[in-house]
Amino acid sequence: MFTGLVSDIGVVERIVPRQGGVRLTVRPSKLPVDALVHGESVACCGACLTVIERGGGLVSFDAIPETLSRTTLGGWRPGTRINLERALALGERLGGHLVQGHVDAVGEVLAKVVEGQGARLTVSLPASIAPLVAEKGSIAVDGISLTVVDCGSDWFTVALIPETVKHTALRGMRPGDSVNLEADPIGRFVARALTLRGSDEKLARFAQGGWGV
Numbered sequence: 750m751f752t753g754l755v756s757d758i759g760v761v762e763r764i765v766p767r768q769g770g771v772r773l774t775v776r777p778s779k780l781p782v783d784a785l786v787h788g789e790s791v792a793c794c795g796a797c798l799t800v801i802e803r804g805g806g807l808v809s810f811d812a813i814p815e816t817l818s819r820t821t822l823g824g825w826r827p828g829t830r831i832n833l834e835r836a837l838a839l840g841e842r843l844g845g846h847l848v849q850g851h852v853d854a855v856g857e858v859l860a861k862v863v864e865g866q867g868a869r870l871t872v873s874l875p876a877s878i879a880p881l882v883a884e885k886g887s888i889a890v891d892g893i894s895l896t897v898v899d900c901g902s903d904w905f906t907v908a909l910i911p912e913t914v915k916h917t918a919l920r921g922m923r924p925g926d927s928v929n930l931e932a933d934p935i936g937r938f939v940a941r942a943l944t945l946r947g948s949d950e951k952l953a954r955f956a957q958g959g960w961g962v
Contacts (some may be wrong), residue, residue: 761827
């Protein structure tokens with residue numbers, strides 16, 4: 750579990766094909782690599798990956814085909830800058846919102862407008878997660894906890910404060926770039942419950958002898 754508060758920006762050093770997936774090696778700029786534990790989770794642009802190797806200022810993760818197909822990771826190359834966040838420890842402050850590191854969909858940056866020292870991003874909203882995104886709700890964009898300013902059926906906007914622009918990889922984002930999206934987990938469970946509610950009502954009528962649906 751993560752908070753969506755990026756603690757570092759890493760640079761992809763190398764990507765090596767491995768058993769259908771890849772081994773991703775990253776050089777963090779200030780994340781204490783030697784403090785990382787083999788097997789712990791790190792969010793890489795919002796995708797939860799497991800530490801496989803670390804040392805010499807580098808940390809490596811394995812990404813399976815499912816991860817490559819469902820996130821932007823498949824398009825990363827040596828030199829790509831990525832947001833990094835270690836997993837949340839119990840007892841720490843939750844400054845953003847609960848982020849699982851399970852990417853729901855990939856969106857495209859449609860527009861970026863500078864607003865003072867900050868910026869406003871307009872991002873495409875895939876139909877698969879559109880019902881989970883609401884104005885003033887939370888969404889993770891490349892692992893960053895952001896508040897939805899406005900949204901339509903296939904787009905949403907977020908406002909970036911200067912701190913976010915300065916200390917995350919969104920600083921270099923341009924229209925046409927792809928970003929990982931994760932909806933607020935609470936919204937996901939509410940949507941699932943509402944979807945099943947109709948089925949529950951049909952089962953209740955069936956149990957009472959109501960064969961019609």
